[in-house]
Amino acid sequence: MDTVQLTIDNKPIVVKKGTTILEAAKGIGIHIPTLCHMKLDDLNIENKPGGCRICIVEVQGRRNLAPACCTEVSDGMVVNSHSIRVVNARQTVMELILSDHPSDCLICPKSGNCDLQSLAHQLGIREIHYKGEQSTYREDTSPAIIRDIDKCIMCRRCEMMCNEVQTVGVLSAINRGFNAVVSPAFEMNLDHSVCTYCGQCVAVCPTGALTEVNHTSKVIRALSDPSKTVIVQTAPAVRAALGEEFGYEAGTLVTGKLVSALRRLGFDYVFDTDFAADLTIMEEGTELLNRLSKYLEGDKDVKLPILTSCCPAWVKFFEHQFPQMKEIPSTARSPQQMFGSIAKSYFAEKMNIKREDLVVVSIMPCVAKKYECGRDEFKVNGNPDVDYAVTTRELASLIKLANIEFTKLPDENFDNPLGESTGAGVIFGTTGGVIEAAVRTAYELYTKKSLPRLDFDELRGMEGIRHATIDFNGFPLNIGIAHGLGNARKLLEKIEAGESEFHAIEIMSCPGGCIGGGGQPYHHGNAEILKKRQMAIYREDKNKTLRKSHENPYIIKLYEEYLGKPMSEKAHSLLHTEYFDRT
Amino acid sequence: MPKIKLSENTVNQIKEVCTEFNNKEGELINVLHKVQKKLGYLPAEVQEVIAKELNASVAKVYGVVTFYSFFSMIPKGEFPISICMGTACYVRGAEQVLSEFKRQLKVEVGESTGDGKFSLNCLRCVGACGLAPVVMVGEKVYGRVAPSQVKEIIKEYQEGCPSGNAKTA
Numbered sequence: 039m040d041t042v043q044l045t046i047d048n049k050p051i052v053v054k055k056g057t058t059i060l061e062a063a064k065g066i067g068i069h070i071p072t073l074c075h076m077k078l079d080d081l082n083i084e085n086k087p088g089g090c091r092i093c094i095v096e097v098q099g100r101r102n103l104a105p106a107c108c109t110e111v112s113d114g115m116v117v118n119s120h121s122i123r124v125v126n127a128r129q130t131v132m133e134l135i136l137s138d139h140p141s142d143c144l145i146c147p148k149s150g151n152c153d154l155q156s157l158a159h160q161l162g163i164r165e166i167h168y169k170g171e172q173s174t175y176r177e178d179t180s181p182a183i184i185r186d187i188d189k190c191i192m193c194r195r196c197e198m199m200c201n202e203v204q205t206v207g208v209l210s211a212i213n214r215g216f217n218a219v220v221s222p223a224f225e226m227n228l229d230h231s232v233c234t235y236c237g238q239c240v241a242v243c244p245t246g247a248l249t250e251v252n253h254t255s256k257v258i259r260a261l262s263d264p265s266k267t268v269i270v271q272t273a274p275a276v277r278a279a280l281g282e283e284f285g286y287e288a289g290t291l292v293t294g295k296l297v298s299a300l301r302r303l304g305f306d307y308v309f310d311t312d313f314a315a316d317l318t319i320m321e322e323g324t325e326l327l328n329r330l331s332k333y334l335e336g337d338k339d340v341k342l343p344i345l346t347s348c349c350p351a352w353v354k355f356f357e358h359q360f361p362q363m364k365e366i367p368s369t370a371r372s373p374q375q376m377f378g379s380i381a382k383s384y385f386a387e388k389m390n391i392k393r394e395d396l397v398v399v400s401i402m403p404c405v406a407k408k409y410e411c412g413r414d415e416f417k418v419n420g421n422p423d424v425d426y427a428v429t430t431r432e433l434a435s436l437i438k439l440a441n442i443e444f445t446k447l448p449d450e451n452f453d454n455p456l457g458e459s460t461g462a463g464v465i466f467g468t469t470g471g472v473i474e475a476a477v478r479t480a481y482e483l484y485t486k487k488s489l490p491r492l493d494f495d496e497l498r499g500m501e502g503i504r505h506a507t508i509d510f511n512g513f514p515l516n517i518g519i520a521h522g523l524g525n526a527r528k529l530l531e532k533i534e535a536g537e538s539e540f541h542a543i544e545i546m547s548c549p550g551g552c553i554g555g556g557g558q559p560y561h562h563g564n565a566e567i568l569k570k571r572q573m574a575i576y577r578e579d580k581n582k583t584l585r586k587s588h589e590n591p592y593i594i595k596l597y598e599e600y601l602g603k604p605m606s607e608k609a610h611s612l613l614h615t616e617y618f619d620r621t
Numbered sequence: 622m623p624k625i626k627l628s629e630n631t632v633n634q635i636k637e638v639c640t641e642f643n644n645k646e647g648e649l650i651n652v653l654h655k656v657q658k659k660l661g662y663l664p665a666e667v668q669e670v671i672a673k674e675l676n677a678s679v680a681k682v683y684g685v686v687t688f689y690s691f692f693s694m695i696p697k698g699e700f701p702i703s704i705c706m707g708t709a710c711y712v713r714g715a716e717q718v719l720s721e722f723k724r725q726l727k728v729e730v731g732e733s734t735g736d737g738k739f740s741l742n743c744l745r746c747v748g749a750c751g752l753a754p755v756v757m758v759g760e761k762v763y764g765r766v767a768p769s770q771v772k773e774i775i776k777e778y779q780e781g782c783p784s785g786n787a788k789t790a
């Protein structure tokens with residue numbers, strides 16, 4: 039028999055054997071509170087340490103209360119999820135957690151988005167009866183992430199993300215009892231560790247213990263400086279998620295309102311990273327075709343598969359973990375950096391603005407982009423191509439700060455010349471999108487024929503590792519896709535062992551790609567939100583008249599007026615980069 | 622933390638232990654145990670080698686080393702001083718004895734004196750509750766220790782080795 043009958047809060051149900059009480063309850067609409075437990079369906083991500091005991095329920099016949107998240111149902115079980123005994127115990131557990139937690143919610147960066155805070159509210163905690171010493175730990179600031187470990191409740195979600203999902207292995211629980219914290223080895227700072235700044239630990243931390251470095255005040259200062267021209271670029275995944283911060287259903291596209299909000303914030307030009315994504319495809323697509331034709335001519339030294347290079351956390355990952363393979367990824371810079379570089383050369387020259395007087399801000403779903411724009415190779419005489427990268431969340435707070443009623447904004451269009459984009463640029467925001475965009479262009483350049491169809495369903499989805507073969511005029515082009523660094527590691531190990539048959543591989547650090555980035559509105563463990571954002575991205579692509587990067591008229595013009603052709607010397611110095619061995 | 626350079630011989634010793642346990646991550650605790658027995662302590666550089674051999678993250682290894690008070694990241698002093706913190710010793714004043722040792726030696730628990738002579742550690746119950754509070758220096762046991770005696774005990778070892786060599790491996 040593989041089903042089990044039980045009742046929860048007097049409701050009889052039948053569920054599959056092996057189901058937890060938590061899942062069974064969820065199935066009939068009973069929401070048992072959780073804190074340490076987190077499950078992202080379809081992504082195979084689950085944190086289940088059973089440590090916090092917030093989810094305790096009463097099981098008839100058992101002496102002790104049972105944690106619902108890690109207790110399996112059994113036949114005839116009678117569960118009560120909110121008896122007086124349960125409620126009292128739950129409040130006690132919460133008070134104990136709070137007794138070693140700072141009470142500075144009012145000024146905490148996580149306030150309003152904190153699972154601990156909302157749970158304390160839900161449980162009606164008005165007093166903490168357990169007064170005692172509070173553990174203190176130094177704050178650790180890196181280029182992208184701040185660790186304020188006094189706020190850590192040891193749920194260990196970050197540890198699971200960093201070790202199991204990303205296989206980076208920076209974070210681990212150390213020490214014991216009262217002194218236990220989550221920390222890098224030898225309590226070194228994050229910026230001395232092999233951290234990739236993917237921000238997935240930040241994305242799942244239920245408290246204010248892990249947050250991004252906030253640059254909003256720097257942006258405000260730049261905007262109010264009359265001597266500066268301040269321009270902004272927005273990454274594709276932002277438009278599919280920003281709405282959530284203003285009460286829209288997940289998956290609502292708010293592109294037009296986003297543009298108007300940025301204009302009202304005072305940016306002199308509102309541009310689009312999608313434009314730079316189209317540019318990335320021109321460079322990366324050409325690089326792929328170059329390597330491919332050399333390979334077909336019998337060149338044994340050519341490096342295949344080519345790996346995408348638009349995700350800075352992925353770049354830092356292979357620089358630390360696979361430095362011996364640093365010649366394999368495409369040398370194309372990420373769209374953020376291509377944009378910055380073109381803005382501070384082509385655009386600045388065109389508009390006659392001095393480099394020092396031009397400030398480039400980028401709105402990103404990502405915390406790694408904060409680190410990326412600070413890398414030395416993306417600076418000219420110390421002046422960075424991109425001055426500040428702020429997250430989708432930071433943008434939402436800027437909009438609120440400026441009293442902009444987001445929902446009432448009209449839809450507006452991006453400025454030109456760096457605001458025009460095709461559907462190919464848009465789909466960079468989801469796993470599978472970069473390679474699909476590259477295929478659309480590479481196919482037409484290679485076969486000199488027009489594509490019979492534009493939607494490559496075989497490249498889409500949420501599976502951690504996917505592959506497909508695309509017929510390039512008789513040549514079968516093998517494509518691989520990985521999202522999440524653990525999946526990337528698996529593919530890299532295959533390549534190293536010589537088992538890979540791929541010609542091109544797309545890698546994104548965040549589960550789901552940038553739609554699931556560490557800087558996006560918090561998903562609070564609901565993977566449905568990621569899927570809805572992904573669908574929104576494909577909708578935006580479909581709505582575009584132009585859907586192939588090489589058809590973007592402003593890209594064509596940029597090459598004609600300034601760069602020559604893809605991979606030209608000028609393109610090389612402005613749009614490509616090199617990688618470093620960081621071991 | 623100052624970096625130390627491990628000799629090739631030491632690295633090989635560590636690798637040998639790892640191989641003995643089939644380089645399995647699941648054997649981490651046993652590996653650490655055995656390596657500490659050989660080298661006396663587990664500095665960062667040793668943990669890095671172990672992590673690499675077992676294909677575990679350094680953070681994880683460090684996590685285990687800091688979880689068990691048995692493991693030490695600093696070399697033991699010539700005369701390791703251990704203070705029992707079991708219940709009996711605790712209620713009879715082990716805490717005060719400990720702070721006196723800290724004061725006299727100017728070290729914290731888990732540290733060694735600059736000259737490498739003494740290191741200070743706490744123990745779980747050593748089973749000599751009748752003698753509480755108990756202090757051990759090397760293998761030698763001192764019972765019913767009062768804070769006022771601490772100075773004297775230290776002095777014994779500062780002036781060369783007393784009868785019954787307290788030194789341990």
Ligand code: SF4
Nearest residue numbers: 200233234236237239
């Ligand atoms: S940012 Fe990514 S790599 Fe760095 S600690 Fe967090 S999860 Fe690990």
Ligand code: SF4
Nearest residue numbers: 190191193194196243
């Ligand atoms: S830092 Fe955040 S995610 Fe990590 S254990 Fe602490 S509370 Fe949990």
Ligand code: SF4
Nearest residue numbers: 349404547548552555
């Ligand atoms: S997948 Fe996107 S959001 Fe995540 S680290 Fe990479 S670039 Fe940033």
Ligand code: FES
Nearest residue numbers: 074090091093107
């Ligand atoms: S949510 Fe079940 S133990 Fe934490």
